[in-house]
Amino acid sequence: MSRWANVLPDREEVLEAKRKAIIREAAKVFNRRGSHGATLEDVSERLGVTKAALYRYVQSKQDLLFACHEEAMEIARESIDKGEAEGRNGLEKIQIGMSGYLREMIGAMGVPVLILEENALTGRQAERIIALRDEFEARMRRLVEEGIADGSIVPLNPKLAMFMLLGAVHWVTKWYSPDGPWTADDVADALIEMATRGLASRPGAKLRARIHK
Amino acid sequence: MSRWANVLPDREEVLEAKRKAIIREAAKVFNRRGSHGATLEDVSERLGVTKAALYRYVQSKQDLLFACHEEAMEIARESIDKGEAEGRNGLEKIQIGMSGYLREMIGAMGVPVLILEENALTGRQAERIIALRDEFEARMRRLVEEGIADGSIVPLNPKLAMFMLLGAVHWVTKWYSPDGPWTADDVADALIEMATRGLASRPGAKLRARIHK
DNA sequence: CACATAAGTGAACGCAGAGTAGCTTAGCCT
DNA sequence: AGGCTAAGCTACTCTGCGTTCACTTATGTG
Numbered sequence: 001m002s003r004w005a006n007v008l009p010d011r012e013e014v015l016e017a018k019r020k021a022i023i024r025e026a027a028k029v030f031n032r033r034g035s036h037g038a039t040l041e042d043v044s045e046r047l048g049v050t051k052a053a054l055y056r057y058v059q060s061k062q063d064l065l066f067a068c069h070e071e072a073m074e075i076a077r078e079s080i081d082k083g084e085a086e087g088r089n090g091l092e093k094i095q096i097g098m099s100g101y102l103r104e105m106i107g108a109m110g111v112p113v114l115i116l117e118e119n120a121l122t123g124r125q126a127e128r129i130i131a132l133r134d135e136f137e138a139r140m141r142r143l144v145e146e147g148i149a150d151g152s153i154v155p156l157n158p159k160l161a162m163f164m165l166l167g168a169v170h171w172v173t174k175w176y177s178p179d180g181p182w183t184a185d186d187v188a189d190a191l192i193e194m195a196t197r198g199l200a201s202r203p204g205a206k207l208r209a210r211i212h213k
Numbered sequence: 214m215s216r217w218a219n220v221l222p223d224r225e226e227v228l229e230a231k232r233k234a235i236i237r238e239a240a241k242v243f244n245r246r247g248s249h250g251a252t253l254e255d256v257s258e259r260l261g262v263t264k265a266a267l268y269r270y271v272q273s274k275q276d277l278l279f280a281c282h283e284e285a286m287e288i289a290r291e292s293i294d295k296g297e298a299e300g301r302n303g304l305e306k307i308q309i310g311m312s313g314y315l316r317e318m319i320g321a322m323g324v325p326v327l328i329l330e331e332n333a334l335t336g337r338q339a340e341r342i343i344a345l346r347d348e349f350e351a352r353m354r355r356l357v358e359e360g361i362a363d364g365s366i367v368p369l370n371p372k373l374a375m376f377m378l379l380g381a382v383h384w385v386t387k388w389y390s391p392d393g394p395w396t397a398d399d400v401a402d403a404l405i406e407m408a409t410r411g412l413a414s415r416p417g418a419k420l421r422a423r424i425h426k
Numbered sequence: 427c428a429c430a431t432a433a434g435t436g437a438a439c440g441c442a443g444a445g446t447a448g449c450t451t452a453g454c455c456t
Numbered sequence: 457a458g459g460c461t462a463a464g465c466t467a468c469t470c471t472g473c474g475t476t477c478a479c480t481t482a483t484g485t486g
Contacts, residue, residue: 032331034247039473052476053434061474115328115387118245154418156407156425160400163388164381164407171380174328187373194369194377198411205367212369252443265446266464274444433482439475450465456458 019057019067021047027068027111031173035065035120066125071111073132075104080139090147091200094140094165099192102169106176107184113173137162147199154201161199168195186211232270232280234260240281240324244386248278248333279338284324286345288317293352303360304413307353307378312405315382320397325386350375360412367414374412381408399424 025046029038040061044051058064083097105113121129140162147153153161168191176187190209197203238259242251253264253274271277296310317323334342353375360366366374381404389400403422410416 034249034330034333036247037249037330037333040475041473049433050435051474052436055475056433117247117250120247120250154420156420157403160403160424161407163384164404167381167384167387168377168408169380171376171383174380175376190370190373191377194374194411195381195408196411197416198407198409203410203416207367207369211373253445254443262463263465264444265466268445269463428486430485431483433480435480436478438477441474442472444469444471446469447467448465449467450463452463453461455460 015057022054022057022064023067023071024111026064027071027114030065030068030114031112035117040064062121062125066121066129068111069114069116069121069129070132072105072114073129073136075111076101076136077132079104080136080143083143084139089150089152090143090145091152091196094143094147094199095192095196097140097143098165098169098196099188102172102188102192103184105169106172106178106187113170115170137166140165144199151201153199156199164198165195182211228270235267235270235277236280236284237324239277240285240327243278243281243327244325248330253277275334275338279334279342281324282327282329282334282342283345285318285327286342286349288324289314289349290345292317293349293356296356297352302363302365303356303358304365304409307356307360307412308405308409310353310356311378311382311409312401315385315401315405316397318382319385319389319391319400323397326383328383328386350379353378357412364414366412369412377411378408395424 022043026038026043029042029046032038033042040051040054043064044054054064058067079101080097082100083093083095087093087096105111116129116133141158144153144156144158144161148155148158172187172191176182176184178184186209190207190211193207193209193212197207235256239251239256242255242259245251246255253267256277257264257267267277271280292314293310295313296306296308300306300309318326329342329346354371357366357369357371357374361368361371385400385404389395389397391397399422403420403424406420406422406425410420
């Protein structure tokens with residue numbers, strides 16, 4: 001039945017691995033060119049196949065875009081889970097959550113942040129992604145409120161704080177290159193430290209992340 | 214020669230006003246849908262004309278996109294000019310510059326921030342916009358350095374700080390709606406106060422902007 | 427080895443949307 | 457009023473790209 005003690009990759013696994021690879025490259029292309037500007041040929045080229053080959057793994061371009069967004073939201077959810085589990089107050093939860101999110105997003109294996117364009121997704125798919133995003137934003141906002149309540153964050157508008165942090169984080173895909181001098185970890189630590197310092201009730205007198213020297 | 218004491222709009226003026234209106238609406242559409250996802254019909258519809266009519270005022274979609282970016286960079290330049298002129302130290306210059314920028318961008322008459330997608334512009338036009346953007350970013354970075362030197366900003370990586378601020382500001386177009394409860398002024402003040410607090414060497418114990426209550 | 431099935435290719439097809447051409451209407455001047 | 461030009465519209469053309477189809481090449485099995 002099973003040969004080589006099952007060390008050989010299974011059909012299913014190979015298929016899933018390829019699908020993952022497609023999603024990862026597609027996300028990069030969608031990010032750089034926008035969802036309409038990106039062509040399936042851009043994606044297939046990066047993978048060394050023709051665009052027709054992609055259709056063995058995805059149903060349509062829409063489907064692919066949706067999968068990218070789902071993946072991104074999944075990472076967001078896991079990150080905020082981690083933050084909630086490990087942080088000792090609202091501020092720490094946010095810091096842990098956001099820096100994990102950022103690291104995953106721009107790190108070697110990760111999926112870059114996707115900016116959702118209006119009408120890029122439609123119908124059920126749009127609803128689903130927007131629901132996930134809203135849930136994520138609501139959880140972030142609640143962490144800010146928690147931080148204000150426990151005294152780790154100064155009184156401020158939670159929604160605005162949440163948007164400020166998300167902006168700082170999502171913008172990273174516009175300038176970050178893994179080929180540059182900074183690692184994903186460096187950037188995640190330094191950026192989150194700086195951005196959350198604006199919220200902290202007792203902001204440190206110095207910044208400690210490596211990039212700030 | 215001149216009738217009605219020149220209160221009647223001149224041909225040239227009308228033409229220019231229409232062109233401005235096109236640019237303003239186009240910028241909104243480009244922002245929401247992405248530069249490839251935006252159609253000229255979207256733009257013309259908002260102006261109550263057909264897309265063919267647009268071609269009396271712009272040469273091509275590319276041309277229009279370029280004009281939008283030029284306009285945005287012009288506002289950026291003016292804002293930073295103002296910040297440099299009026300601020301008393303690095304931090305203040307940044308605060309004044311950025312909040313002016315944001316106000317102009319999202320305010321009633323302004324052009325929303327444009328996110329430059331790779332390959333949306335090409336050749337000379339791309340070069341020009343990228344050069345303007347680089348110049349703007351360099352000036353911002355220098356203000357951060359100035360702030361560190363004059364003691365208003367804690368020692369940190371100036372480039373990263375600049376990117377953080379730009380992210381927070383540019384992201385605003387993704388969530389701000391003029392129909393919501395907040396005015397452009399409200400948002401500009403509150404957001405910039407919060408974001409720059411992360412850089413300040415002596416961050417205020419409270420946030421004063423109206424939105425933070 | 428022969429065969430079955432999966433994986434991938436190159437060449438179409440079709441459609442949305444940029445851009446154009448020629449006609450119609452509106453505004454202004456004498 | 458008549459005529460001139462600007463402004464706009466309707467109805468096209470044309471191109472790029474998503475998607476499909478018929479075919480070829482690889483992979484694994486009895």
